[in-house]
Amino acid sequence: MRVLIVDDSRAMRRIIGRILSDAGFEVLEAGDGQEAIDVLEAQVELPTLACVDWNMPVMDGLAFVTEVRRRPEWRVITLMMVTTESESDRIVRALAAGAHEYLIKPFTADAMLEKLDLLGLLPMPVGDPS
Amino acid sequence: MTISPDAFTFVRELVRAESAIVLEPGKEYLVESRLVPLARTAGHPDVDAFVRELSTRRNPATLRLVVEALTTNETSWFRDSDPFTALRQSIFPTLAKTRPHRQIRVWAAACSSGQEPYSILMTAQDTPELAGWKVDMLATDLSQEMLDRARSGQYSQLEVNRGLPATTLVRHFERSGLGWRISPALSSQVQFRQLNLMRPFPPMGTFDVVFLRNVLIYFDLATKRDILRRVRQVMAPDGHLFLGAAEMTMGVDDAWERVPAGRSSVYRIREEHRSCVS
Numbered sequence: 001m002r003v004l005i006v007d008d009s010r011a012m013r014r015i016i017g018r019i020l021s022d023a024g025f026e027v028l029e030a031g032d033g034q035e036a037i038d039v040l041e042a043q044v045e046l047p048t049l050a051c052v053d054w055n056m057p058v059m060d061g062l063a064f065v066t067e068v069r070r071r072p073e074w075r076v077i078t079l080m081m082v083t084t085e086s087e088s089d090r091i092v093r094a095l096a097a098g099a100h101e102y103l104i105k106p107f108t109a110d111a112m113l114e115k116l117d118l119l120g121l122l123p124m125p126v127g128d129p130s
Numbered sequence: 131m132t133i134s135p136d137a138f139t140f141v142r143e144l145v146r147a148e149s150a151i152v153l154e155p156g157k158e159y160l161v162e163s164r165l166v167p168l169a170r171t172a173g174h175p176d177v178d179a180f181v182r183e184l185s186t187r188r189n190p191a192t193l194r195l196v197v198e199a200l201t202t203n204e205t206s207w208f209r210d211s212d213p214f215t216a217l218r219q220s221i222f223p224t225l226a227k228t229r230p231h232r233q234i235r236v237w238a239a240a241c242s243s244g245q246e247p248y249s250i251l252m253t254a255q256d257t258p259e260l261a262g263w264k265v266d267m268l269a270t271d272l273s274q275e276m277l278d279r280a281r282s283g284q285y286s287q288l289e290v291n292r293g294l295p296a297t298t299l300v301r302h303f304e305r306s307g308l309g310w311r312i313s314p315a316l317s318s319q320v321q322f323r324q325l326n327l328m329r330p331f332p333p334m335g336t337f338d339v340v341f342l343r344n345v346l347i348y349f350d351l352a353t354k355r356d357i358l359r360r361v362r363q364v365m366a367p368d369g370h371l372f373l374g375a376a377e378m379t380m381g382v383d384d385a386w387e388r389v390p391a392g393r394s395s396v397y398r399i400r401e402e403h404r405s406c407v408s
Contacts, residue, residue: 086287086305087305088304088305091296091299092300094296095296095300099296101295101296102296102299103291104290104291106287106288107288107291108288108291110206110292111288111291111292114206114292114293115291117211118293118295
């Protein structure tokens with residue numbers, strides 16, 4: 001499975017990328033919403049998942065999610081916001097725009113894997129540490 | 131019962147050296163709750179005695195266990211997911227057909243910081259067959275600190291990130307300072323009470339569903355058997371008991387039988403033992 005990580009912070013792309021490549025994903029990256037659209041348009045095989053920051057230059061995460069949901073051929077992509085925006089109304093807006101899940105920064109690797117589990121994107125359920 | 135400052139400082143320095151995770155003052159409850167099982171397994175009466183020996187002998191394997199216990203993240207919501215799916219898809223709908231008073235009683239017997247009883251209540255609200263029903267929830271724990279936390283319904287951002295779908299978060303929580311607080315509609319349904327599973331249970335009626343997950347593993351066989359026998363006495367004859375994935379009643383108390391429930395299993399009192407239930 002492939003994932004597109006859309007975040008203007010290279011450090012954050014690296015952190016998310018490491019968690020998801022350990023979980024078996026092939027990682028694509030983009031630094032903002034517009035770049036992410038360019039990446040998607042260039043793909044023969046679409047990613048299964050996109051992890052999307054909210055605040056980015058050029059095109060923000062909400063606009064990107066709205067654009068992906070506008071295009072029928074991209075409906076197969078599962079969208080998860082990964083952002084510091086933590087107010088309820090932000091979460092509601094993102095879900096209404098078409099995001100499937102919402103992970104608030106900072107987060108742990110376990111929290112991200114549990115979100116993927118909720119989305120049915122992990123080959124194995126998250127293990128019970130006890 | 132709170133960990134001593136010396137013991138907390140030792141554990142704090144150990145965890146910081148080994149994992150770079152800093153346990154801020156105020157996290158004593160976390161250290162206590164995570165180390166109680168290790169202390170008990172090692173035969174110590176309390177966490178202080180366990181840490182005292184650890185600081186003297188510095189057994190590498192035990193040191194590693196302590197670091198692991200403290201660096202495993204907070205309890206998840208809907209932990210292991212399958213029991214909650216089983217509740218929603220089969221157990222609650224079945225109970226809804228057999229309870230004329232439109233009321234279900236649930237006991238979360240080791241509720242820790244509250245994620246489990248609240249997750250059960252959220253699941254009940256997502257079960258159409260229980261619309262308009264009263265779900266009476268008793269949540270107990272050995273630790274008063276944990277109960278206070280659970281009762282407050284206050285969770286950090288990191289805690290609500292753990293296994294909680296975003297739709298559930300916005301439906302059942304409200305922002306509170308830097309964290310989130312469970313909605314009063316949900317928290318008002320829970321009665322929290324301190325309870326030591328090793329002692330006789332106080333009068334508390336009978337339950338249709340009991341969650342006793344990841345607790346029995348810390349007790350010896352005789353204690354497990356005694357606890358399971360006493361749980362039978364507070365269980366409705368057709369009630370359902372959930373244990374942790376690594377726990378079972380077989381060979382411990384065979385009055386229980388394991389029954390598949392979706393991808394999970396649930397334990398029920400065997401027919402021939404139901405007559406002895408008070």
